[in-house]
Amino acid sequence: MSQTSIYHIENGKCYILVEEESVGREKQNLKLGIKIAKDKIKEIKAKMNLLDKDSTEYDNFQDNLNDHELLISDFEDRFEDLLNRPT
Numbered sequence: 215m216s217q218t219s220i221y222h223i224e225n226g227k228c229y230i231l232v233e234e235e236s237v238g239r240e241k242q243n244l245k246l247g248i249k250i251a252k253d254k255i256k257e258i259k260a261k262m263n264l265l266d267k268d269s270t271e272y273d274n275f276q277d278n279l280n281d282h283e284l285l286i287s288d289f290e291d292r293f294e295d296l297l298n299r300p301t
Contacts, residue, residue: 237296244293251282251289258282 220231232240258279265272 232296232299237299241293241296244289244296248286248289248293251286255279255282255286 218231222229222231258275262272262275262279265275
């Protein structure tokens with residue numbers, strides 16, 4: 215009995231199978247992750263407003279802010295991939 219892999223490699227690229235029954239759940243998880251990250255960004259910005267812009271602590275918060283913004287961007291890209299997948 216052969217087992218179907220969720221991975222497909224073609225022309226040096228690896229594609230991951232998306233099961234139709236999991237798409238809705240993944241989209242909801244992405245929406246939740248985006249909301250949580252946006253809330254965290256608000257919290258970080260509020261803390262940054264209280265700090266000297268030349269401080270190490272401010273720089274650390276800026277790095278954290280950038281990480282959350284990148285996370286949101288990646289989640290939004292994945293959401294668009296799922297939304298626009300061929301049927």
